[in-house]
Amino acid sequence: MLAVSKTKPVEAILEACQSGQRMFGENYVQEGVSKVALFREQHSDLDIEWHFIGPIQSNKTRPVAEHFDWVHTIDRAKIAQRLSDQRPENMSPIQVLIQVNTSGETSKSGVNDEQVFELAQLISELPNLTLRGVMSIPENVSDYESQLAAFKGLAEVKAKLAQKYPSVDTLSMGMSGDMEAAIEAGSTIVRIGTAIFGARDYSNKA
Ligand SMILES: *Cc1c(COP(=O)(O)O)cnc(C)c1O
Numbered sequence: 292m293l294a295v296s297k298t299k300p301v302e303a304i305l306e307a308c309q310s311g312q313r314m315f316g317e318n319y320v321q322e323g324v325s326k327v328a329l330f331r332e333q334h335s336d337l338d339i340e341w342h343f344i345g346p347i348q349s350n351k352t353r354p355v356a357e358h359f360d361w362v363h364t365i366d367r368a369k370i371a372q373r374l375s376d377q378r379p380e381n382m383s384p385i386q387v388l389i390q391v392n393t394s395g396e397t398s399k400s401g402v403n404d405e406q407v408f409e410l411a412q413l414i415s416e417l418p419n420l421t422l423r424g425v426m427s428i429p430e431n432v433s434d435y436e437s438q439l440a441a442f443k444g445l446a447e448v449k450a451k452l453a454q455k456y457p458s459v460d461t462l463s464m465g466m467s468g469d470m471e472a473a474i475e476a477g478s479t480i481v482r483i484g485t486a487i488f489g490a491r492d493y494s495n496k497a
Pocket residue numbers: 295297318344345428466467468482483484485486
């Protein structure tokens with residue numbers, strides 16, 4: 292389980308750590324980078340694994356490459372290339388997931404089922420990235436069968452990728468509202484914010 296701590300204070304992260312949680316997800320570059328830097332300086336004993344799960348603009352790749360262990364939201368070649376180029380030499384490769392648009396909605400980011408394979412090939416050739424799998428944020432629907440169908444589609448994409456790339460073992464899908472269906476479809480990382488930390492306050496984000 293990835294605890295999604297975006298907008299939440301450092302104290303909330305520390306509290307989750309006391310229950311044994313060590314994987315945290317952040318969406319916003321500036322907020323995420325400052326939390327990672329603070330924990331590396333003041334709480335390096337906790338050995339937290341940090342996942343970037345927000346949209347990435349190409350002019351923001353450097354701080355992401357310099358701070359995060361994982362990136363879930365790779366959706367184009369340029370971002371992959373820049374993250375690899377900008378990864379500091381003393382850090383291990385970034386563990387990356389390709390974001391797939393399972394519902395085909397034009398408003399959502401992510402590649403379609405065919406583009407996944409092209410992007411996977413490129414990532415597999417980059418020295419400072421390790422391709423671990425795929426992630427998606429499916430259309431927000433409340434009925435279980437529709438949720439399950441979308442997640443099963445993503446699970447198939449991951450299975451095909453894994454045949455070609457042995458490093459692929461990760462299926463990042465499921466959030467507070469649809470984690471049960473995601474788990475049934477084989478999710479290996481559920482990204483949970485609200486169900487752990489409560490509702491988010493965006494009043495200082497606008
Ligand atoms: C905010 C966010 C989550 C967590 O959502 P909840 O509904 O609060 O569990 C998961 N994944 C991504 C990509 C997010 O942006």
